[in-house]
Every structure is written in structure tokens, then in C-alpha cells.
Amino acid sequence: MDHQPENDRLAIISYRVLVNGVVTPLTLTVEGELRWTESGRRKSTAKKGILSFVVEGNKVRVKTLVEREGGICCGGNYGDYARKDFDFEPLSDESRKLWYDKLHEHLDSLGRPKKLFVIVNPFGGKKSARKIFVEEVKPLFKDANIQLEIQETKYHLHAKEIVRSIDVSKYDGIVCVSGDGVLVEVVNGLLERADWRTALKLPIGMVPAGSGNGMIKSLLEPVGLPCSATSATISIIRGSTRSLDVATISQGTTKFFSVLMLAWGLVADIDIESEKFRWMGSARFDVYGLQRIICLRQYNGRILFVPAPGFESYGQPAICNVDKESYVGDKALGYQGPDTKLEDLDWREMKGPFVSVWLHNVPWGAENTLAAPDAKFSDGFLDLIVMKDCPKLALISLMTKLNDGTHVQSPYVSYLKVKAFVLEPGARIGDPDKEGIIDSDGEVLARGRRSYKCDQKALMSYNKLQISVDQGLATLYSPE
Numbered sequence: 001m002d003h004q005p006e007n008d009r010l011a012i013i014s015y016r017v018l019v020n021g022v023v024t025p026l027t028l029t030v031e032g033e034l035r036w037t038e039s040g041r042r043k044s045t046a047k048k049g050i051l052s053f054v055v056e057g058n059k060v061r062v063k064t065l066v067e068r069e070g071g072i073c074c075g076g077n078y079g080d081y082a083r084k085d086f087d088f089e090p091l092s093d094e095s096r097k098l099w100y101d102k103l104h105e106h107l108d109s110l111g112r113p114k115k116l117f118v119i120v121n122p123f124g125g126k127k128s129a130r131k132i133f134v135e136e137v138k139p140l141f142k143d144a145n146i147q148l149e150i151q152e153t154k155y156h157l158h159a160k161e162i163v164r165s166i167d168v169s170k171y172d173g174i175v176c177v178s179g180d181g182v183l184v185e186v187v188n189g190l191l192e193r194a195d196w197r198t199a200l201k202l203p204i205g206m207v208p209a210g211s212g213n214g215m216i217k218s219l220l221e222p223v224g225l226p227c228s229a230t231s232a233t234i235s236i237i238r239g240s241t242r243s244l245d246v247a248t249i250s251q252g253t254t255k256f257f258s259v260l261m262l263a264w265g266l267v268a269d270i271d272i273e274s275e276k277f278r279w280m281g282s283a284r285f286d287v288y289g290l291q292r293i294i295c296l297r298q299y300n301g302r303i304l305f306v307p308a309p310g311f312e313s314y315g316q317p318a319i320c321n322v323d324k325e326s327y328v329g330d331k332a333l334g335y336q337g338p339d340t341k342l343e344d345l346d347w348r349e350m351k352g353p354f355v356s357v358w359l360h361n362v363p364w365g366a367e368n369t370l371a372a373p374d375a376k377f378s379d380g381f382l383d384l385i386v387m388k389d390c391p392k393l394a395l396i397s398l399m400t401k402l403n404d405g406t407h408v409q410s411p412y413v414s415y416l417k418v419k420a421f422v423l424e425p426g427a428r429i430g431d432p433d434k435e436g437i438i439d440s441d442g443e444v445l446a447r448g449r450r451s452y453k454c455d456q457k458a459l460m461s462y463n464k465l466q467i468s469v470d471q472g473l474a475t476l477y478s479p480e
Contacts, residue, residue: 179210243472300426373405380471
């Protein structure tokens with residue numbers, strides 16, 4: 001008999017097979033592991049590590065993932081995993097058929113995506129997205145038998161145009177091989193569709209290939225995975241998802257949907273003005289950040305916010321005159337923002353001058369910037385980081401702590417959670433003819449007088465804007 005009794009009640013199937021010419025028990029567990037013994041050593045694939053399989057004559061060839069630290073010795077490492085074809089030969093036709101059926105049933109039960117729409121941005125960061133996709137991403141999708149429809153972006157906002165018109169019923173998800181910018185375009189494009197409720201159920205996957213990569217870092221880092229193309233791709237293949245809050249930024253009837261952050265002051269100036277050093281990749285933020293601190297700016301203005309429970313002590317009570325024009329009728333095309341009566345909420349305020357005002361939806365702003373360590377993907381709140389005044393030397397020290405999130409413990413920083421937010425930006429202290437930049441998700445929302453590239457058109461004016469949060473509106477592919 002080639003059947004091997006298996007004490008593990010979690011085994012799907014366990015039979016004796018030939019591995020490298022030696023008969024050994026082989027077990028498929030409900031956690032998606034293959035376990036066997038070779039040369040007296042117990043070996044296994046990673047949990048949920050089976051990508052696909054084929055039957056070639058008497059042999060079964062399984063495309064697998066193993067953890068780098070152990071398991072199969074393999075020829076190629078992929079991030080925290082290694083890829084290896086594992087061959088075995090069942091000892092009978094009956095056993096071979098049973099293995100075929102059980103492997104097939106197991107893969108079908110996982111709910112993995114079968115067809116993905118992939119958007120590659122060849123211009124982001126160090127312009128390496130095309131190479132990353134061809135060499136690291138596409139081979140893994142091929143091993144997992146996932147069909148791909150691929151489109152490269154050709155210009156700014158091209159991804160937004162693409163997703164506004166695709167037939168979302170044809171795909172199980174959308175994958176962005178880029179920095180955070182294409183993700184933002186995709187979310188905004190989906191929300192502008194008449195069928196946005198259906199379109200936004202489509203999970204969105206991120207593969208890091210840009211300057212910031214804050215969203216995918218926020219997804220991978222908590223589970224100990226490196227912020228690599230391979231780790232991200234494997235997470236997409238496995239098909240697990242999570243919800244993501246979406247913030248609606250409004251000014252009159254103009255709207256922008258944010259999934260990452262909004263910044264005004266120091267952080268916005270660094271984020272936008274450093275684009276002249278884009279060729280440096282993520283290092284551009286450190287280099288220009290030092291320059292900006294040495295020549296520190298402060299801004300007049302006022303912020304108003306609705307604090308989350310437990311943060312009511314921040315700021316002073318205030319009356320907020322909500323812009324009613326932001327809310328339009330149900331007949332308007334696309335998503336119009338959360339149905340929240342902002343005027344009925346308990347508002348508080350802080351007045352300037354400000355060094356920096358920073359709102360964050362997820363923990364990481366970039367691969368080396370843990371901007372909001374307490375931020376959650378779908379808690380219905382934004383994390384607000386405010387700096388009103390700070391000596392330059394203390395600020396330089398504080399900025400070095402962005403990589404581990406301890407900057408929020410500084411006495412110069414106010415860190416809280418808010419449900420809604422209003423920004424009333426003002427001019428620079430000591431130079432009232434110059435104003436600042438309002439930045440959201442790496443895009444310029446507004447350019448004030450005599451600010452960087454102020455002659456370029458922006459989506460909004462440098463004036464009052466308001467932000468509200470819709471809890472768990474979008475869906476992302478995510479590690480478990």
C-alpha cells in the first residue's frame with residue numbers, strides 16, 4: 001500500500017511517493033504545506049506555498065514557495081521566499097489521480113485571483129518599474145497560473161483614465177506596479193465611475209516600484225515581510241484582502257479622494273519641492289529635508305478638527321462653518337463623499353503659526369518614514385501630526401526619528417486621531433507675500449502665491465478645504 005497513515009488531523013492527503021528515487025511519505029496539509037522526509041531530514045514548503053502544479057507522465061511537478069531560512073534549497077531567492085519546482089512520483093495510478101484531485105481542490109478553495117489588470121508606471125522613482133515587473137513580478141504570476149492584462153501609463157493621470165473605462169467584471173483585481181501615485185489615481189478613477197460601488201469592491205494590489213511606496217510598506221512591515229516586489233506579488237497571489245479608509249478632500253464642488261496623507265508646511269514643501277531630485281529615489285526626501293530645515297519656514301493659519309474619542313483635550317472648542325457646497329445631490333455622477341453631517345459634530349481648533357501639519361491614513365509615508373505609528377487601515381480616523389514650533393537642532397534630531405515613529409513622542413509634536421478636519425492655510429511668517437503648498441498623496445492640491453511652481457495650475461485654490469473619512473471604503477490585497 002502506498003497510503004501512509006497521517007496522525008496530523010489537518011492533513012488533506014498523505015501517501016508514500018518517490019522523491020529523487022527514494023520512497024518517502026508526502027503530506028499535503030490544510031495550511032497548504034507539502035511535508036516530506038529527504039536524507040533523514042524533514043522538509044516542507046511554506047504555508048500556502050503551492051502556486052500551481054502539472055502532471056507530466058508519471059510525475060507531478062509542483063511550483064512552490066519556501067521560506068528563505070529553511071525548506072527546499074533552491075536556486076533563486078524572492079524577497080523572504082524562494083521558488084522551487086518540487087517533483088514527486090505517486091506509486092500508483094490511483095494515487096496519482098487522488099493527488100491531482102486534492103491539489104486541484106486545495107488551490108480552488110483558496111479564492112485566489114485568476115485574472116488581474118496590471119498597470120505599470122515606467123516613469124516613477126528610478127524608472128525601474130518595467131524591469132521589476134518583467135523580472136520579478138510576471139514570472140510569479142505565471143507560476144500561479146494568473147492571467148494578466150497589462151497596460152503601461154504614458155502620462156500623468158493616465159491610470160485614472162484607464163480605470164474609469166475598464167470593464168471591472170472581467171477582472172478579480174487591479175495591480176499597480178509603481179509608487180503610491182498610481183494607487184491614488186486608480187482609487188480616484190474608480191470613485192468617479194457611475195458604478196463606483198461595484199468598481200471599488202475590486203481589490204487593488206501594490207508592487208513597490210516608485211519613490212515613496214508608503215502603502216505597500218504599511219501592508220508588509222507589520223507581518224515582518226520586506227518591502228520588495230516579490231513579497232508584494234506573493235501577497236496578491238494569495239488573495240487575502242483588507243479594507244481601507246478613504247478621505248474626501250473638498251473645496252466647493254471640487255473633490256480629491258485621498259488614501260495616504262495630506263500635508264501643509266514642512267512636509268509638503270519637502271515632498272513637492274524635492275521632485276527636482278527625483279532621480280535619487282527615496283533619498284531625495286532626506287537630502288532636501290535637511291536643506292528645508294536649515295532655512296525653516298513657518299506659516300500662519302488655522303486648523304479645525306473633530307477629535308476621536310480619547311483626544312478631546314487637544315486644541316480649543318470652536319465653531320466650524322461647513323462648506324455646504326461640498327455636498328451635492330444623489331444624482332451626481334460618481335462617489336460624492338461620506339454622508340456625514342459635519343456641522344453637528346464637536347469641533348476644536350489650533351491656531352498658527354505652524355511648522356508642519358500632517359494627516360495620515362496609514363502608518364508609513366515612505367519606506368523609511370513611519371509617519372503615524374498608530375494609524376490603522378480602516379478605523380474611520382485620520383492621524384494628525386502637528387508641529388507649531390521647534391528649534392532647528394531639535395527638529396533635525398526629530399526628523400531622524402521618522403524611521404521608527406518616535407518623533408510623535410517629542411514635546412514639540414501634537415499627535416492625535418480625528419474624524420473630520422478643516423485647513424485654513426495662511427502666508428509665511430516674516431514674508432506675507434509668499435504662501436505654501438498643500439500636498440495630498442504626493443500630488444499638489446493647491447499652490448499659494450510665490451510658492452514652488454506657483455504658475456502651474458492646481459486642482460484647488462490655496463484656501464479653506466475640508467476633509468471627512470469614509471471607513472473601509474476601498475479594498476487592498478494584503479498579507480494575512
